[in-house]
Amino acid sequence: MADLPGPIREFIDALTDDLLAPAFMLVSDDGRLIDWGGALSSYGISGLEENTQVGNHVPFLVGLLPVDSGSVLPKVQTAAQVFADVYLFRRREGTWILLLDATDDAKKRQALQQRTYDMALRAAELEHEGRTLYDANSRLAERVKEQTSELSETVVRLQQELAEGRQREQALIESETRFRSLFESNVMGIVYFDSDGNIFESNDAFLQLLGYSRDDLKQGFLTWKQIAPITSEVGSIKTEKTLRQQEFTRKDQSRISLLFATAPQIEAPGNRIGFAIDFSQPKSTQASS
């Protein structure tokens, strides 16, 4: 202990009394209360009785006694909003327990600690949210990747289908061009008609074979009933694919026997196309006529 003059010692004692509210208890090795004093009531400790177990009145001392030499329990909350630094030290007469007020210090530390931990918890929350967002972003990126892959495959497939479509279209154009050449060459009569027997298109050769003009065709005079009264049932020839001899009635009511066959019109399945050849005359004559 420093060699302090009496007034200083007295001042320190007074300061300690004012600021630290000292209180004490003296306890035997078997936990019985021997003596007590100071500002015990300010720590919420009251009703002490000599020779009773101190743990019955001061729960935080249970299990701590006797101490081997010395021990300190910082910031023990002894009552609501009251904290004490508790010092325990052993002497010949028993274990001394000294309580010094630590409320101000504890409250300051509590405020600082609260801010620190609140921030740490907020940081943990943000980290968790960040991880959640990262996971969601990863899943989204994976999904986009999958969909991009699917889209690429679809584009490639569509491009292939488009190319095939163009090829088919080109083949159709070539086929139509070839057929148009045949149609316009008039080497045989070609006629288009529907399931009701209406003739809506024919080449000159067919008109010529039956003695009709193109105006007759346009005005609807050329019908299946007019030209084939004997076999006026259109249905009977609709399915006829083989070339056969068919008798037709010309415009002047004379009869002409033609080799005739029909086929469905690919672009309009309800309609049919007929091919007629006058086998009684040489082809060169038909073509030239």
Place this chain on the structure above:
Amino acid sequence: MIQKKICMLGSFAVGKTSLVRRFVESIYTDKYHTTVGVKVDKKIVKVGEQETTLLLWDLEGSETEHDLRKSYLRGASGYLLVADGTRKDTLYHVLSLQSRAEETLGPVPFLLLLNKSDLTDMWEIDDRERSAIEQKKWKIIDTSAKTGQGVEDAFLSLTEKMMEKHNG
């Protein structure tokens, strides 16, 4: 009456104070209030035919074994290690706190509580970590101070273990 001291050990904000309040007063609040130093609560429980006064030492959060004061642990008959299931790091912290507690108290009974089991959508502790701990023969109880799930079971299970040891 027999008196037994139990220490609550774990990182800050894992729910030590909330668990004690739920067990002693059947109260829960969402607002977080940090604990400074230590607060001691009492509760009388009956295990079998034996009544016991539990002295629950709610210690301020400790991140490392060095933060944990040996003087607080002195005289404890058992302890509850508390981790927050939504913060995986708190599980690693209790592993080091357990070493410190065992070094100070010897082989006294303890349990590991994985608290905040009501927040399952934020849960970070997976089965692999759980089974790694179970291999150490530690008893784990999922708790929620908010709903009360597992709280009574945790304190009474530890009391039973302490009383088994007490009765020898």
